Amino acid sequence: MTTAGRILKTTYKDIKADILSKIVQGIWTPGSLLPNEVALAESYDCARATVNRAMRELAEDGLIERKRKAGSRVRLSPLRQARFDIPLVRREIEELGAQYRYALVKSEAGAPPDWLRARLQLPKTGEVLHLACMHYADGAPYQFEDRWINLTLLPQAWEADFSSVGPNEWLVGQVPFSNAEISFSATAADKAISDHLGCPIDAPVFQVERATWWNGQAVTAVRLWHRPGHRMTTRY
Amino acid sequence: MTTAGRILKTTYKDIKADILSKIVQGIWTPGSLLPNEVALAESYDCARATVNRAMRELAEDGLIERKRKAGSRVRLSPLRQARFDIPLVRREIEELGAQYRYALVKSEAGAPPDWLRARLQLPKTGEVLHLACMHYADGAPYQFEDRWINLTLLPQAWEADFSSVGPNEWLVGQVPFSNAEISFSATAADKAISDHLGCPIDAPVFQVERATWWNGQAVTAVRLWHRPGHRMTTRY
DNA sequence: CAGTGGTCTAGACCACTGA
């Protein structure tokens, strides 16, 4: 049945919103089977591809589960996932409306310690650059950075001037894309951290560890410690 | 020009992989303009829709930026984002291969404290249920939970038996979907936390705070403290 | 205002998998 006066087509967003609201309202409860794509296309009076896109995105968003032949079901417990942007410190600070300042604390090249070699699966020979840096927001300590760079993979790092540009920003320009593993935890400030962040020894600090690879080779590993009270927040 | 002997079609995944590799290899460098969809469709010998899907996903993944009329460019600094699954504690523990055990520590209803009222934008009247719970992995303390449930929105909670089922699992069955704000930080264990987690007072613990809403009304707020040494890890 | 991406269509074939 075609409605003569219809002006606007049904978009995949309309369909997403409609299905979402049916789930939120409890009309389609967790575990229940949704109509198949052909049936939905009929009821929304649109092409199957349009329904498919709506359903595919709902599945990506973790709201429904889809299986060939078995159909689509509302997830029993909606798979919740949160997304975090991994910002450059500079941007993070500037977006707080604060003045960013960077300082190089230490820089030395040499053979990697064993734990780093194991962590990054580094070859037996080859040197790494070890840097320590501070990032300030409006003059106050914001983040302390302990970084290792694989000099075998990035020999340019020998000549880079890390006293003016932070290693993160420098790396972004060198390695177009990389795979990374990131982890968050709480740790107690040791002497170095407490000195640099200006907090008591053993103060609880939020710690970020990240290791990145490019084409299977380790690029860099870093540990970041945030000033006490730091929070990482997101909505979903 | 049609290739007679071609067996397999070019899929959008092939195209994604090919473009990704061109970016990784540095053939298309950050900031550079990619061919438009029509041109790519020709060069891959496929429909524009196929190219479109590949490019759209690359954009979602944060690798390229797309603008009408302006075309698609490799992002200057690839927008990196990490996704975390927000698991039920039970599953988190079971996936570690450990035995899960739950215990209710405290349960009492009453008027919400002011900070909670402000945090959740609760109305002036109405009560909340305040629970404290422990989650164990193989008998060892894993997570301590401090939770508030909006009894105005969820009066069923009056009758729920939280001595056998954790509030998170119970809530999942009551509220099909919700919006949430989540944040992570490091904090020092207070008396209650150290007692329950069996760690020294002032030990650094990883803290998760989450508040959730359904149709604009506050459902629940929770603070979770993990045993010392806990890490939250992901790859991207 | 013209070029680019955004979306929809109607149809087709295929891959997977539950019954």
Next chain:
DNA sequence: CAGTGGTCTAGACCACTGT
């Protein structure tokens, strides 16, 4: 083996936006 989602196509119209 039959039903469902996964994907591709060729074409079309439209929305946005830089020039």
